[in-house]
Amino acid sequence: xxxxxxxxxxxxxxxxxxxxxxxxxxxxxxxxxxxxxxxxxxxxxxxxxxxxxxxxxxxxxxxxxxxxxxxxxxxxxxxxxxxxxxxxxxxxxxxxxxxxxxxxxxxxxxxxxxxxxxxxxxxxxxxxxxxxxxxxxxxxxxxxxxxxxxxxxxxxxxxxxxxxxxxxxxxxxxxxxxxxxxxxxxxxxxxxxxxxxxxxxxxxxxxxxxxxxxxxxxxxxxxxxxxxxxxxxxxxxxxxxxxxxxxxxxxxxxxxxxxxxxxxxxxxxxxxxxxxxxxxxxxxxxxxxxxxxxxxxxxxxxxxxxxxxxxxxxxxxxxxxxxxxxxxxxxxxxxxxxxxxxxxxxxxxxxxxxxxxxxxxxxxxxxxxxxxxxxxxxxxxxxxxxxxxxxxxxxxxxxxxxxxxxxxxxxxxxxxxxxxxxxxxxxxx
Numbered sequence: 529x530x531x532x533x534x535x536x537x538x539x540x541x542x543x544x545x546x547x548x549x550x551x552x553x554x555x556x557x558x559x560x561x562x563x564x565x566x567x568x569x570x571x572x573x574x575x576x577x578x579x580x581x582x583x584x585x586x587x588x589x590x591x592x593x594x595x596x597x598x599x600x601x602x603x604x605x606x607x608x609x610x611x612x613x614x615x616x617x618x619x620x621x622x623x624x625x626x627x628x629x630x631x632x633x634x635x636x637x638x639x640x641x642x643x644x645x646x647x648x649x650x651x652x653x654x655x656x657x658x659x660x661x662x663x664x665x666x667x668x669x670x671x672x673x674x675x676x677x678x679x680x681x682x683x684x685x686x687x688x689x690x691x692x693x694x695x696x697x698x699x700x701x702x703x704x705x706x707x708x709x710x711x712x713x714x715x716x717x718x719x720x721x722x723x724x725x726x727x728x729x730x731x732x733x734x735x736x737x738x739x740x741x742x743x744x745x746x747x748x749x750x751x752x753x754x755x756x757x758x759x760x761x762x763x764x765x766x767x768x769x770x771x772x773x774x775x776x777x778x779x780x781x782x783x784x785x786x787x788x789x790x791x792x793x794x795x796x797x798x799x800x801x802x803x804x805x806x807x808x809x810x811x812x813x814x815x816x817x818x819x820x821x822x823x824x825x826x827x828x829x830x831x832x833x834x835x836x837x838x839x840x841x842x843x844x845x846x847x848x849x850x851x852x853x854x855x856x857x858x859x860x861x862x863x864x865x866x867x868x869x870x871x872x873x874x875x876x877x878x879x880x881x882x883x884x885x886x887x888x889x890x891x892x893x894x895x896x897x898x899x900x901x902x903x904x905x906x907x908x909x910x911x912x913x914x915x916x917x918x919x920x921x922x923x924x925x926x927x928x929x930x931x932x933x934x935x936x937x938x939x940x941x942x943x944x945x946x947x948x949x950x951x952x953x954x955x956x957x
Contacts, residue, residue: 630657685744
């Protein structure tokens with residue numbers, strides 16, 4: 529509450545300061561309104577140099593329980609929408625008219641299982657993965673579980689695969705620091721707990737955000753790639769019979785509570801490319817980076833271009849599809865890192881997938897690697913002031929209620945401006 533108390537004290541000081549405060553507040557509110565502070569309801573293409581040939585699936589986490597899954601046409605038109613999950617993370621095409629959606633819903637205490645109803649935490653979270661028929665929006669299959677609370681206990685990623693012709697799903701269970709695979713009946717086939725390989729710090733409790741395990745992909749027979757965000761590390765699990773071996777791919781391979789200790793900083797959604805290259809959304813570094821044997825061979829972004837990217841997919845064309853989360857947009861970059869197509873989605877996007885030509889689903893495919901000769905280790909950076917302001921605006925997106933729209937901000941800003949003018953004229957008398 530200290531910032532609000534400080535603001536109140538300043539408004540109670542002599543008129544000159546009050547006029548200055550009103551003028552500053554007016555400028556902030558009008559600026560926020562003009563730049564579209566509140567997430568837009570419509571998707572708008574802002575860069576259209578090379579529009580895609582196929583549609584794009586987008587998972588929107590949302591700022592205030594406004595998440596949803598969308599399918600966007602190349603011109604930005606929403607051709608399909610699914611809003612039955614409050615916070616959507618992973619989306620994946622599974623063939624004609626079938627989309628797999630992973631997400632989380634906040635549940636009030638009275639609807640939570642007994643173990644979470646009176647645990648001292650308000651409400652609980654219901655994590656689900658479901659397969660939805662796009663023609664009817666009906667759920668054909670679903671699996672889920674409850675956890676303590678939504679924040680840092682959500683289901684961020686699921687990958688579907690087959691074993692001996694039978695469907696399997698591997699899930700990234702952030703709240704319990706584990707990866708596990710199930711069959712269609714929900715029976716667990718195998719499970720890896722992070723504490724079987726790593727030792728949690730003594731001050732980390734069972735419900736604390738230790739690994740922030742946010743992604744898992746099957747990359748081969750018995751091989752699963754896992755993102756440990758709070759380790760700044762990507763590892764590979766090798767599952768054979770009753771044993772699971774862990775092989776670090778990139779990063780320090782340990783809990784890094786004070787920030788980056790290696791090549792990545794709080795990454796999301798690493799993807800395996802051809803020749804075992806690794807494409808990663810290096811989120812806190814505001815960049816996309818491709819590795820070969822742990823060495824960067826291609827980067828794009830920087831704070832002047834991207835703001836907390838959380839997904840990057842290499843397309844068959846060689847371009848890279850990026851979820852630019854805090855800029856509320858999806859952007860496609862060419863090999864030199866230049867944007868050739870971008871669409872503003874609003875509502876804090878988390879995941880995006882270009883629907884494949886053969887409609888065979890996302891999965892892990894042998895997409896092309898970057899041209900090493902074009903590697904440029906530099907990225908476009910902005911000033912620390914701009915970064916701080918951008919981060920502050922993002923925090924406000926989370927805190928300002930849904931009913932506050934762009935017009936409300938604009939009117940409020942104009943009223944504050946009018947008040948500043950009146951106060952200034954009174955002082956001039």
